Amino acid sequence: MSLEILLKRLGLSTVARVLTDLIPVAEREDWSYAQFLERLLSEEVAHRAENRVATQVAKAKFPFAATIETFDFTFRSDLKRQMLGRFLGPELVSDNRSLILEGPPGTGKTHLCVSIAYKAIQNGFAARFITAAALINELKIAHDLNAALKPYTQPHVLVIDEMGYLGYGPGAADVLFQVVDQRYQQGKPILFTTNKPLRQWGRGLHDEELARAIIDRTLHYGEYLKFTGSSYRLKGAKFDFDRPSPNEGTLPSENAETHKTDLTTSKALGIQ
Incomplete structure (x- = not known):
């Protein structure tokens, strides 16, 4: 039986593809048998990892490609990559580190959530993206x-984008709670983006109590990060929502606030 057939039966397609090119390199550099085998298997493992990531990214249905490396931290000088480190490793899933990003449009919320979910895929997990309106x-x-x-x-990480951007009819809170509660029971994180303060979620979902329950479960092991400032999409444009008119006072300085769970839930919901 030929080597080509054996490699095909074992499913080692990458080894079969690179073998011919690697043999002269191994001879020229005098690799040992162990070194040659290690290089062949490394090529196979790397190719399978690339294929797995590509497959999972397609299943995730991200609206665009985004990584933490492509995020413009110079534009958002209030946000440091170190602040997101705890969401970029396997502990995002192992510790059920959910996240709610609040802020006006164009402040990078969706980009960050897609980046975090993409990193989770690279770490061996599965992710899914959907807008709140489409989900509901x-x-x-x-x-x-x-x-x-x-x-x-089922996916290890779920991104629910644009929470509160649109109004939802009756029953919205019920179905959203089902998603959040089941994921909470399974210890699987959710990444929310929203342009509404958390205390207003009940109004949009037509159920204050279920909105509180959704936020409570999300932030039990998660965190809340609030962005302020202008839109990246309008960077350099003459028109800017955040530019004050001559009669307006100065704007508050840009800042990003992280809140611990015990403080976040109560303050965001207006509980004293």
Whole structure:
């Protein structure tokens, strides 16, 4: 039986592809058998890892490609990469480190959440992205809610984008709570982006109590990060929402505030 057939039966397609090119290199550099085998297997492992990441990224349905390396920290001088370190390692999943990013449009919330989820994929996990409106609408019309929930409860990391950007009809809180509660019970993190203060989520979801329960479960092991400032999309443009008119006072300085769970939940919901 030929070497080519053996490699094919073992599923070592990358080894079969690079073998011919590596043999002369190994002879020229006088590699040992162990070194040659290690290099072949390293090529196979690396290629499989690349394929796995590409497959998981496609399944995640990100709206665009984004990594933490492409985020413009010079524009958001109030945010340091070190502040996000605890969300970029395996502990994001192992410690159920959910995150709520609040801020006006264009401040980088979606980019950061996609970057964190992409990093989770690189770390060996599965992720899924969806907007809050699409998620709620899909679940509200589902004939089999349990089956409809699976794409959003099974992945290790779930990004729910644009929470509060649109109004939701009756029943929105019920289906969203199902997602959050099941993921909470399974110890799987959720990354929310929102332009609404947390105390206003109940108004948009038409249920104050369930909104509190959703936030409570999200922030039990998670954190809340608030952005202020101008939109990156309008950088350099003459028109800027955050530019004061002559009659307006000065704007508050840009800052990012992280809150511990015990303080975040109570303050964000207006509880004294």
